[in-house]
Amino acid sequence: MQLCVVWSTNCIAFRCQTCAYSPYMTLYTQCFHEGDHEGHEFKMYRSAGGFCDCGDKNLLRETGFCPRHGLYDEPNPLPGLFAKLSNKLE
Numbered sequence: 001m002q003l004c005v006v007w008s009t010n011c012i013a014f015r016c017q018t019c020a021y022s023p024y025m026t027l028y029t030q031c032f033h034e035g036d037h038e039g040h041e042f043k044m045y046r047s048a049g050g051f052c053d054c055g056d057k058n059l060l061r062e063t064g065f066c067p068r069h070g071l072y073d074e075p076n077p078l079p080g081l082f083a084k085l086s087n088k089l090e
């Protein structure tokens with residue numbers, strides 16, 4: 001997992017109660033908007049500093065990740081599979 005955004009100035013951050021496992025998780029504005037939190041119970045607040053927890057499976061549901069940090073496209077498993085198959089054929 002890649003650390004998203006770190007901020008140290010007063011900044012608007014979001015906490016989605018529907019997605020969070022931890023009451024202290026924080027989502028940066030951009031990640032919050034890019035993630036799918038429609039109809040969720042969330043709070044907007046002013047944060048004096050912190051970092052975005054987007055992409056951390058221990059803190060929030062994967063469905064709350066934004067497309068940049070969550071639900072990565074898994075590396076394509078097909079080349080390995082084909083290699084195995086062709087080994088069998090030989």
Ligand SMILES: [Zn+2]
Pocket residue numbers: 004031054055065066067068069070
């Ligand atoms: Zn994100």
Ligand SMILES: [Zn+2]
Pocket residue numbers: 016017018019020036037040041064
């Ligand atoms: Zn959410």
Ligand SMILES: [Zn+2]
Pocket residue numbers: 004005027028031052053054069
């Ligand atoms: Zn983020």
